[in-house]
Amino acid sequence: MAEFKMTPWEVNGKIDYTILERQFGIKQINEDLLERIKIQAHELHYMFRRNIFFGHRELNWILDEYEKGNPFYLYTGRAPSGNMTLGHLIPFLLTKWLQEKFDVEIYIQIPDEEKFLSKENIRDINKQRELCYDNILDILALGFNPKKTKIFLDTEYASVLYKQACRVAKHITFSTVKDAFGMKNETNIGLIFYTSMQAVPAFLKSIEVGHNVPCLIPLAVDQDVHFRVARDVIGKLGYYKPAILHGKFLPGLDGSTKMSSSNPNNAIYLTDTHEEVIKKVNKAVTGQQATAELQKKYGGDPEKCMICQYYKYLFEPDDKKLEAIFEAERTGTILAGEHKKDLAEKINRFLDEHNKKKKEIKDKLDDYIIRA
Amino acid sequence: MAEFKMTPWEVNGKIDYTILERQFGIKQINEDLLERIKIQAHELHYMFRRNIFFGHRELNWILDEYEKGNPFYLYTGRAPSGNMTLGHLIPFLLTKWLQEKFDVEIYIQIPDEEKFLSKENIRDINKQRELCYDNILDILALGFNPKKTKIFLDTEYASVLYKQACRVAKHITFSTVKDAFGMKNETNIGLIFYTSMQAVPAFLKSIEVGHNVPCLIPLAVDQDVHFRVARDVIGKLGYYKPAILHGKFLPGLDGSTKMSSSNPNNAIYLTDTHEEVIKKVNKAVTGQQATAELQKKYGGDPEKCMICQYYKYLFEPDDKKLEAIFEAERTGTILAGEHKKDLAEKINRFLDEHNKKKKEIKDKLDDYIIRA
Numbered sequence: 001m002a003e004f005k006m007t008p009w010e011v012n013g014k015i016d017y018t019i020l021e022r023q024f025g026i027k028q029i030n031e032d033l034l035e036r037i038k039i040q041a042h043e044l045h046y047m048f049r050r051n052i053f054f055g056h057r058e059l060n061w062i063l064d065e066y067e068k069g070n071p072f073y074l075y076t077g078r079a080p081s082g083n084m085t086l087g088h089l090i091p092f093l094l095t096k097w098l099q100e101k102f103d104v105e106i107y108i109q110i111p112d113e114e115k116f117l118s119k120e121n122i123r124d125i126n127k128q129r130e131l132c133y134d135n136i137l138d139i140l141a142l143g144f145n146p147k148k149t150k151i152f153l154d155t156e157y158a159s160v161l162y163k164q165a166c167r168v169a170k171h172i173t174f175s176t177v178k179d180a181f182g183m184k185n186e187t188n189i190g191l192i193f194y195t196s197m198q199a200v201p202a203f204l205k206s207i208e209v210g211h212n213v214p215c216l217i218p219l220a221v222d223q224d225v226h227f228r229v230a231r232d233v234i235g236k237l238g239y240y241k242p243a244i245l246h247g248k249f250l251p252g253l254d255g256s257t258k259m260s261s262s263n264p265n266n267a268i269y270l271t272d273t274h275e276e277v278i279k280k281v282n283k284a285v286t287g288q289q290a291t292a293e294l295q296k297k298y299g300g301d302p303e304k305c306m307i308c309q310y311y312k313y314l315f316e317p318d319d320k321k322l323e324a325i326f327e328a329e330r331t332g333t334i335l336a337g338e339h340k341k342d343l344a345e346k347i348n349r350f351l352d353e354h355n356k357k358k359k360e361i362k363d364k365l366d367d368y369i370i371r372a
Numbered sequence: 373m374a375e376f377k378m379t380p381w382e383v384n385g386k387i388d389y390t391i392l393e394r395q396f397g398i399k400q401i402n403e404d405l406l407e408r409i410k411i412q413a414h415e416l417h418y419m420f421r422r423n424i425f426f427g428h429r430e431l432n433w434i435l436d437e438y439e440k441g442n443p444f445y446l447y448t449g450r451a452p453s454g455n456m457t458l459g460h461l462i463p464f465l466l467t468k469w470l471q472e473k474f475d476v477e478i479y480i481q482i483p484d485e486e487k488f489l490s491k492e493n494i495r496d497i498n499k500q501r502e503l504c505y506d507n508i509l510d511i512l513a514l515g516f517n518p519k520k521t522k523i524f525l526d527t528e529y530a531s532v533l534y535k536q537a538c539r540v541a542k543h544i545t546f547s548t549v550k551d552a553f554g555m556k557n558e559t560n561i562g563l564i565f566y567t568s569m570q571a572v573p574a575f576l577k578s579i580e581v582g583h584n585v586p587c588l589i590p591l592a593v594d595q596d597v598h599f600r601v602a603r604d605v606i607g608k609l610g611y612y613k614p615a616i617l618h619g620k621f622l623p624g625l626d627g628s629t630k631m632s633s634s635n636p637n638n639a640i641y642l643t644d645t646h647e648e649v650i651k652k653v654n655k656a657v658t659g660q661q662a663t664a665e666l667q668k669k670y671g672g673d674p675e676k677c678m679i680c681q682y683y684k685y686l687f688e689p690d691d692k693k694l695e696a697i698f699e700a701e702r703t704g705t706i707l708a709g710e711h712k713k714d715l716a717e718k719i720n721r722f723l724d725e726h727n728k729k730k731k732e733i734k735d736k737l738d739d740y741i742i743r744a
Binding site for chain 2: 112113116117125154155157158159161162163165167168170171173174177184186187188189191196371372
C-alpha cells in the first residue's frame with residue numbers, strides 16, 4: 001500500500017498517481033486519446049500535454065459519441081470552505097477549455113452543505129452562502145459561456161436535486177460509504193447522505209431533456225470515489241454512467257502534494273495581495289543547491305522546484321518557454337531570487353486581471369445561477 | 373421487554389402503551405392537563421376524553437405559554453404508501469380540532485421520499501407524487517383553515533427543508549439512528565438521512581418569523597422516535613424543543629394493534645365502496661359469544677369488539693351514546709349482525725360525505741400547498 005490517505009475531505013502524504021490507476025481502475029490518457037481530443041478541439045490543452053489531467057474513465061466512449069454527432073455535457077463543482085486558491089482553478093480551467101472547444105453545456109455544482117457537514121469548525125451553514133457566491137464569482141471570472149453554463153447551490157436547488165438524490169441513495173448502503181469513504185459509526189448522517197447529492201448532476205441533463213445525454217466530469221482525483229460509487233447506481237437508474245477526467249493537485253508551495261486552503265502559508269489565494277504573493281513565493285521550495293555558487297555549478301531539479309512546477313501547472317502554457325525555464329533551473333543559469341521574482345510578478349498580473357474580471361461578472365450572475 | 377416491535381416503518385405484536393410510557397419517557401395526559409385543555413378550548417375532544425391521545429412530552433409547557441399569550445403552532449404529517457385508511461385520520465382529526473379551538477397555524481409535511489426509501493417495492497419516486505396529492509385531498513377534506521394551514525411535499529419544498537435538515541443531520545451520527553431506529557449497515561443512506569427531514573418543520577416557523585415559537589406535534593406513537601432523537605438536536609440549534617401528543621393506533625378489523633394499509637382486508641380505505649365496507653365490517657372481530665343464544669345470555673366484551681372500538685375511536689363522539697353501545701354489547705342486547713350493519717352504514721355515510729368534501733377541496737389546493 002502507498003503511504004498516503006486520500007478522501008474527498010482529507011489528502012495526506014505524497015500521492016502516487018500510478019497506484020491510483022492500479023488500485024481504482026483509473027485509466028491513463030494515452031497518446032491515442034490525446035490525438036482524438038486534438039482532432040476534435042484542433043489543439044491540445046497544456047494540461048493534457050503535460051499529464052496534469054492524467055487519467056480517465058470512458059473518455060474513449062465520450063469521444064466515440066461526439067464523433068457520431070452526440071455531444072456530451074460537462075459537470076464539475078466546488079465545495080467552498082474558504083477563499084479559492086490557485087490550485088482550485090485547475091479543473092475549472094480545463095473545463096472551460098473543453099466547453100469552448102467542444103461547444104457544450106456545463107453544470108457547476110456548489111455543494112454549500114458539504115464542508116458544513118464534513119468540518120467540525122464550520123458551524124453556520126448560512127454563512128456558507130456568502131462564501132459560495134464569492135467562489136462562484138471566481139469560477140465565472142474564468143469566462144464560461146453564459147448561454148451554456150448553469151451553476152447552483154445545493155441548498156437553493158434542492159427542490160430539483162433532493163428527489164433525484166433519494167433515487168441514488170436508495171441504492172447505496174451504509175456499508176458502501178463506510179468502505180468507499182472510510183465513514184464510521186460516528187459520522188453524521190448528513191455527510192453519509194451527501195454523496196447522493198454529488199451524483200445528481202451527472203444524470204440531471206438526461207432527466208431535463210427526456211433522453212440520455214453523455215456526461216463528462218473533469219475533477220481533482222480525490223473526488224473520483226464519489227463516482228466510483230455513483231457510476232454503477234446511475235447505470236442502474238437507466239442513465240449513462242458519467243465519464244471522468246482526473247486531474248492532479250497543484251502542489252503546495254512547500255512541495256507537498258496538494259495546495260491546501262487549510263494551510264495559508266502553503267497556498268496562494270485569489271484574494272492575496274501583491275505583498276502576500278511575493279512573501280509566499282519567496283518562501284517556496286525551489287530544489288536549488290544550498291548556495292548560488294553550488295547552484296551555478298550543479299544546477300537544480302525542476303521537478304522539485306515549486307517555481308518550475310507553478311509555471312508547468314498554471315503560468316506558462318507555451319511548452320518551449322516552459323522547457324527553457326526548466327533548462328535554466330537544471331543548468332543553474334537562473335538563481336532562486338530572480339526565479340521567484342519572475343513568478344511572483346506573473347501571479348500578481350494574473351490575480352489583477354482575475355479580480356478585474358471577477359468584478360465585471362458580478363452583475364451577470366443571473367445569467368448563470370439556477371434555483372428552484 | 374414487551375413482545376412487540378415498533379419503528380416508524382414496522383409495528384408488530386400487541387403494543388403495551390404503558391410500557392411505551394416507562395421505556396421512552398412519554399408522560400400520561402393526566403386529569404390536570406385535560407382540565408387545562410378544556411378551559412382553553414371550552415370543551416374536550418373525545419380522543420382526549422377516551423385516552424386515544426394518551427401521552428405527551430411537555431404539553432404542560434405548551435399550555436403555560438398559551439396561557440401567557442404565546443400561542444404554539446401545530447405540526448403533523450403523513451408519508452403516503454397507498455390510499456388512506458380510517459386509521460390515518462386519527463391524528464389529523466385531533467390536529468384539526470386543536471387548530472380550530474386554539475386558532476393556530478399548522479404545518480403538514482408529506483414526506484414523499486420516506487416510503488420510497490423504506491419500502492423495497494416502491495420503485496418510482498415520481499409515482500409517489502400523484503399518490504401524495506390524493507392523500508393531501510383526503511387530509512384537507514377534514515376542514516383545515518386555509519388561512520392557517522401550509523402543506524408541502526418534501527421533494528417540492530426541499531429548497532427550504534434540505535438546508536435545515538443538514539443542520540439537524542450534523543448532530544446525528546449513524547450510531548444514533550442505529551440504536552433509535554434499528555438501522556443496519558445494509559440500510560440505505562437516504563433512509564439513514566431521512567429523520568433529519570422530518571425534524572425540520574418542528575422549528576421551521578421559528579426560522580420564518582425570526583424568533584422562537586412553541587411547536588406541538590400530534591402524532592401516532594410510532595413516530596415518537598423521530599423526535600426522541602430530534603428534540604435534543606433542535607434544542608442545541610437554539611430553538612424550543614417541540615412538544616408531542618401521542619395517539620394510539622386504530623385497531624385492525626381483526627383486532628390487531630394497528631389498522632395497516634399493507635393488509636387490505638384488515639383496513640377500511642377512504643376509497644372503499646359501500647359493498648367493500650359492508651363486506652369488511654362483516655368479517656370484523658366482535659368478541660361476541662359463539663352463538664346468538666350464548667351472546668344473549670352472557671354478553672360480549674366491548675374492549676375486544678372491533679365494532680365497539682370503531683365507535684369509540686371514530687364514529688360515536690357522544691360519550692353517553694357510546695356507553696349505551698358498550699352496554700348493549702356487554703349485556704348481549706345487540707347481536708353481531710345488527711351491530712355490524714349499523715357501523716357499516718355509519719362508515720358509508722361518513723365516506724360519502726368525506727368524498728364529497730374531497731372533490732370540493734380539489735380546486736382550492738393552491739390555498740394550502742407551499743413549494744420552493
